[in-house]
Amino acid sequence: GExxxxxxxxxxxxxxxxxxxxxxxxxxASDYFIWYKQESGKGPQFIIDIRSNxxxxxxxxxxxxxxxxxxxxxxxxxxxxxxxxxxxxxxENNDYKLSFGAGTTVTVRA
Amino acid sequence: xxxxxxTPKFQVLKTGQSMTLQCAQDMNHNSMYxxxxxxxMGLRLIYYSAxxxxxxxxxxxxxxxxxxxxxxxxxxxxESAAPSQTSVYFCASSEPSQxxxxxxxxxxxxxxxx
Numbered sequence: 427g428e429x430x431x432x433x434x435x436x437x438x439x440x441x442x443x444x445x446x447x448x449x450x451x452x453x454x455a456s457d458y459f460i461w462y463k464q465e466s467g468k469g470p471q472f473i474i475d476i477r478s479n480x481x482x483x484x485x486x487x488x489x490x491x492x493x494x495x496x497x498x499x500x501x502x503x504x505x506x507x508x509x510x511x512x513x514x515x516x517x518e519n520n521d522y523k524l525s526f527g528a529g530t531t532v533t534v535r536a
Numbered sequence: 537x538x539x540x541x542x543t544p545k546f547q548v549l550k551t552g553q554s555m556t557l558q559c560a561q562d563m564n565h566n567s568m569y570x571x572x573x574x575x576x577m578g579l580r581l582i583y584y585s586a587x588x589x590x591x592x593x594x595x596x597x598x599x600x601x602x603x604x605x606x607x608x609x610x611x612x613x614x615e616s617a618a619p620s621q622t623s624v625y626f627c628a629s630s631e632p633s634q635x636x637x638x639x640x641x642x643x644x645x646x647x648x649x650x
Contacts, residue, residue: 469540469642526580
């Protein structure tokens with residue numbers, strides 16, 4: 427079965443609001459996590475990553491939070507824009523092979 | 537800089553036919569991967585190659601074979617296609633030796649087996 431999963435398959439967000447996408451993982455030994463964005467008809471694109479020795483990492487308009495106690499990962503997108511509409515995947519590194527969750531489809535409402 | 541290039545982009549096969557999906561990367565990465573993506577599911581690893589000359593099975597290897605032709609190229613072969621292999625296939629590469637485990641993906645090959 428999957429070791430990485432997302433809490434919700436879909437998320438609808440008003441343009442300008444913040445988005446929060448959640449992910450639960452089961453392998454407590456995982457040491458590296460990545461968030462990918464996949465637009466329709468394209469391959470996944472790297473957004474941000476975080477190592478298990480960190481709790482938080484920020485990028486441009488995105489923040490990833492890692493809670494190792496409850497094995498939970500989240501991606502926060504600030505001021506969501508129409509171009510953020512996509513499927514978002516969390517991935518867990520296991521010996522340099524990535525295990526993916528099922529994805530959350532984010533739809534931005536104008 | 538092309539990154540990861542996959543060919544073809546689309547393919548329709550009849551049950552029992554064979555075909556090879558091609559993948560090439562120009563980032564000088566050691567590791568390459570083949571994933572499949574089915575509706576409502578994440579990507580599942582078919583095969584991977586940690587370095588030139590090595591290949592290993594992933595989560596769903598049955599019905600597939602791979603060849604790491606050289607450092608740049610990693611091909612995926614379906615010997616006898618089945619409808620269950622209808623999927624979108626993604627090739628990816630990464631460079632673990634630099635501590636970079638993130639994988640860079642190609643645009644995908646959409647395969648339909650009828």
